[in-house]
Every structure is written in structure tokens, then in C-alpha cells.
Amino acid sequence: MAKKNILIIGAGGVAQVSAHKVAQWADEFGDLHIANRTKAKADAIIDSLREKGHKMPFTSHALDAMDPAAVEALIGKTDAKIVINVGTAFINMSVLEGCIRAGAAYIDTAIHEDPAKVCETPPWYANYEWKRRDDVAKAGITAILGAGFDPGVVNAYARLAEDEYFDKIDSVDIVDINAGSHGRWFATNFDPEINFREFTGTVYSWQGGEWRENKMFEVGREWDLPVVGKRTAYLSGHDEVHSLSARYKDADVRFWMGFGDHYINVFTVLQNLGLLSEHPVKTAEGQEVVPLKVVKAVLPDPASLAPDYTGKTCIGDLVKGSLDGKEGEVFVYNVADHKDAYSEVGSQGISYTAGVPPVAAAILIARGTWDIKKMVNVEDLPARPFLGLLGEMGLPTRVIDATGDHPL
């Protein structure tokens, strides 16, 4: 059978990583296409692939990914069988629609967002993606939602606990600690607009069989994790809570993100002044401006942080449950290094952890292992094939269980 062409949509830091991983695993695929609103950014990624000596066929394209017909046409033109959507969170539904029409597999790494809305009613997936389940099944395509690290790998970590540790799951606490340093006075690790939008709305968690609402930075907890040590993480809203809560209805599902005092201070000032608002304000001169877009404009481009980024990330799931009535817990995690990521693919660790997993998912689709012809979230699929492949691809899984701290 002919190898499948792959199309990456987006050309930011995560797309850079995904492209390099596709190139490293070129034997699994046919040609690589990269499409972006600004074609020059896709060209820059292709240049960086060539610098690393990769030789598979690369082609860049300009694409308005908000237009399903344009997506459909590009899939047709490139004969892509798998689409990895790592563009802005605003394009999911139009790219998915293009895949449905053109019959290509769809993979993304973050939930769809409407630019005009922040933090909609839970579960978030039910507002957009899950409404297309029937259409995806009818079209006979595979759609894997949220296949980055978090969401994505952490969903597989929960599924691993289900598959191999417990017959009843009581809680899934996902903890995301970035102990790295970018050396700037302040910067966000990915698109500031998306980054801040995560924290300005209600923090939803699934506890006691219902949605709980908190404010950002309202609930903090100190964690003591491998490599990064003691860190305070805060109950935060995140995509994976909105799918894991459907599979593990009787468990508490929470997401904790680590923040330093400096980040919290800057965030608090911007938030309290109204500068993180997505609603336009009018200047004294009558110009209509969205404050958040101005904040984004003055902050460092996240992609520019990579060369100087040092330190490590630790992201994992603490899963508590019981097996045959006996209670236990397991911590499933990965540690990634910013400098190593930059040396390997020219991006920092946050982009690395987000950009590798969708390529693993693409390989599993290409191989047929995950080509399930329907729409799923990552925890709906067996975890071992995904985690095993990720280990080979640079994101090894470790486990702390009753036997100690060991590789999966």
C-alpha cells in the first residue's frame, strides 16, 4: 500500500516540532505538507528540516484554515490522508469539516475555541467537537481529539491506570510543572492569547460527580515531583478534564498547573486592569482595540524563547483507585528537557511535549493500529501502543507505583 501523505496545519513552535518528528519518522509517511496563513513561516520550518539533513519531499502552502472549502481543496491537492492540526485553537471546526468532506484523518492537540467566547459551559467538547461524532463516523474517517501532551498523553496515562492498575478509579489529578527558565522578564510559553484565555474564565473541575467552579489561583496545592521537586500548582481549567470526566464519571478529575509568584503577579495585574479582555475597548481617539491582542503584541514571541530555554518539565497523572477492593495509587509521568528539545528540533520543551504526540498518533493511524474510523479522545484507545511509541520518539513514560519509580 502506498504510504500516506501528511498535512500539518499551523507553523508555530508546536508545528515545528511535529514537522521534525514526521521527518525523523519519514519511513512511516509519504510526503510532508505544511500549510499556514503566512506561507513564509511554513517555509522557515522546511528550511530548518533541510538544515537537519532531512530529505523527504516537503511542500509549503498558504491556507486560510477558517475556510472548510479551502482545507478540503488543499487535502485534495496534496492527497493528504492524515491532517495534524496544530494551528490556533480557533480553526478546529473548519479543519475538521474539511477532513470530513475530503475523507482524511484528523488529529488535533487542543480544544476548539470561539474567539468571541471564553470558557464556555462544560463539558467543552460537547459544545463543538462531539457534535460532529455522527458525521465523522458516517464519513468513515478517524478523528483523534486532543492528542498533544496535555490533553493527550495525560489522557493515555489515565487510561494506563485503568488498563493495568485499577478496576475502580477514584481520582485523576493531572499536574503540569514547567521548572524551566527562559531568561526573559516575562513571557508565555505558547500563544499569549490562548495562554491567558485559559486562566481568565471559570476553573472547571469534576468532583463528586458534578462540575465545580473556582477562580484561577483560588485553589493551590504543593506537589513534590520527580526531578523538579516541591512546586505549587493551582487548580486550572484544561481540556482533558472535559473528556476524562465522561469516561471516569465516578472519579474526581482535576488539572493542576504550576506557576511561580512572578507569573501570578503579572497575570493578576493584567487581569485586574482588564488588559486580558477579548472584548474591544475604545481609546480616547476612538480606535476599537481588543486589549488581549495588544498584550500579545508586546510580549516575546514564544518561538523566540527556545534558544535560551533551560531546565525541565514534569507532567504526570496521580491516579488513585482500587483493584479488587484494595486501594492504591500510581503516578505516571514524563520529564522533558528544554535544551535537549532545542538541540534536537529547534523548539523549547513545552512545544516539544505538545508537538511529538500528534505525530505518534499519526503513525498509529498510518500503521492501522489507531485507524478506528470514528471520533475519539485519547483515553478511548488502549494506552500501551501510544506510550510505547512515544518512548521511542523522545517522550519516555515513567511510573511511580508500589514497586518504586521505574520506566514504563
Add this chain to the structure above:
Amino acid sequence: MAKKNILIIGAGGVAQVSAHKVAQWADEFGDLHIANRTKAKADAIIDSLREKGHKMPFTSHALDAMDPAAVEALIGKTDAKIVINVGTAFINMSVLEGCIRAGAAYIDTAIHEDPAKVCETPPWYANYEWKRRDDVAKAGITAILGAGFDPGVVNAYARLAEDEYFDKIDSVDIVDINAGSHGRWFATNFDPEINFREFTGTVYSWQGGEWRENKMFEVGREWDLPVVGKRTAYLSGHDEVHSLSARYKDADVRFWMGFGDHYINVFTVLQNLGLLSEHPVKTAEGQEVVPLKVVKAVLPDPASLAPDYTGKTCIGDLVKGSLDGKEGEVFVYNVADHKDAYSEVGSQGISYTAGVPPVAAAILIARGTWDIKKMVNVEDLPARPFLGLLGEMGLPTRVIDATGDHPL
């Protein structure tokens, strides 16, 4: 002789105070005219005058004060003999030009600024206002620069020390403490654009016979002042340093402004992120925006703070010098109350202290006491008439000298 008509340009919080003071001292003047870019704001001030029962003739006008011909025409039309300019700091030179052409006296309360420049070379007055000295003298009009509180009353405080305490002045330290509370998370007491522009550039002070340069918040000193107690104030750039240094060449002239930690933190975040810049940035969508104008747009309108403002301000001059070779010091100061100011004229204390003095200057011009037919700064005129009148008008002066703390 017919009483002189008076024209107030501007319709912000300071203009509100000046208008009420003119109305309270209506016997000194002919008609009151208020002109502003947006006429509705001038109308609102006139409404507030009528609510207080004032009955002198009031007229509002729309005016583009950046256009000298328009200013000249309005002076002609209103037959105004005295113009109080309490509009934005960008209109000084066009309003002054209008006064020169039309033969009206000119009073302002803050130095001219070019919107495109921050913190020009010292002395600031030499960049714009003082260049027109000859033209003002030739036209035979009176122009009193910087006749607010600081600059203005604090310049008169220094002159008082010269007139009544010392034959040699060694230092003039002006200290401005606002110990009031507006109850908002964050707000500036006057136009945020002007407020922040004061602090983003070089801090100039006159020490040891030369200009010294510091950064904002680099040099702090704890002061223990009447009523407001112990407060930290920071060496800051301010207009009056740029005129007092010309009269008191051999003295150190410094300006200290009190800031709480919260203000400094917010300022530091905004400044370090680049959000206080007057240079346009381009958003991802290609819109050109001046960050500082967006910050202004999200902050509370300073005029809106007045109803809830409580607490007091203390502003004064610590002057050190010697008389017949004997060293000494005197602290000349005023304490104002935010709530009292609001009850009396519908503005908070910062606007009150800035808006009363130019009306005192206007009365002194109307009476002939200060109608000196040339351009001066406040310290160039005898201090007693001004400070005495201000005492009657609601801004009493107190003095701490060898005999203790007593009214002037």
C-alpha cells in the same frame, strides 16, 4: 473698569474645580466661558455649577485647542481677557499662541508636551514655553506658567523661603504625598497617559549645579510629614525642577513623589511588558496600536474616582538655607482632604489642589497685582499675595519653622 471675562479651556476634573472656584469668586470676573473638544463635558460642568446655585453667566463652547486660530477666534468672540488652560498638556503652545494673537492673559498648570516625545532635555521650559518670552512681552500680555499646585504653589513656597527666611538657599525638596484611597483596585489620579509619561523617562534633578539623571523608583527616601505620617517618596521628574533650578542655581532642587508598593508593582509590570510605550505596536491582525492608549482606555476615568475618594494629601517644600550665615530649614505645606473637595466642588483632592491655584492667579491678574505683562513662572512673583489668597480660597498654607508648626 468692566470686569474681565474668563475662558477655561478643558473640561476634566481640574477644569471642574477651576470653574467652581471662578463661580465662587464671581465678583472678581465678568462672564465665565468653558471650551472643550467635546462640548458636552463643558455643559456637564455648567450643570454642576447651576446645581450649586451659582448664577454668573456661563457659556460652553466646542474648541479644537490644537488650532491657534480657533483659540484666537474664541477669545475674540467671548471677549475673554484671561485664559486658564487646564486641558491636556499637548495644547499649551497653540493656546499660548492664540492668547498672544488675541491679547489675552495666559495661565496654565503643567508643562507643554509633544505627544511623540517623552521626557525631553532639561530644562523642559526652554524647549517650548520660554522660547515665546519675547513674543509675550512684545504682545504686552501676562503669561503665568505652571500655576497649579505642583508646579505652582510649591514654586511660591520656595519663593516664600527666599522672601522671608534665607539670603542663601541650599536645597529645595518638594514632597508630594497622596495618602488618600479611591477604593479601586488601581487607578491614576489624573489622565493615565500624562501620569505614566511622567515616570517612563529619565528622572532629572538639579544637584551640585548640574542635571543628574536617575531612573524612576531608583532613589527612595522615607519622609515623616504632618497628618499623613511616615511615607516613602521617590525622586521623580517634575516641571517645577526645571524652572526653580534657573532661579536657585546654587541650590539642589529635587521632587519627591509618594507611591505605595501596589502602584509601583502595577507600574513596573506595565512598564517592563512595554505597555506604557507611546510607540505603536502591530497586532497579529495587523492593527497599529499605541499600548499606552489602550492602558488608558481600560483604567478608570480619574473623574469617576471623586465620589468615593477619602483621606488627605500633603504637599510641601523642605527648604534649607542660611540667613546671615546661620543655617536653618523650613517646611512650607498644605494638607487637603479628598472628601471635603468632593463636597465643595465635585472633584477629588488631587484635582482640587491643581484647579484652585490658577483661579487665584487669574484673580491676581484681574486685580492687577500679578498683571505683569510678561511671561513668568510662579517663583518669579512675590509669594504672599498668592498664598494669602489661596488661604481664603480653600488651600491654606502652614509652615514648620524654628517656632513650630503654624499657619502662614
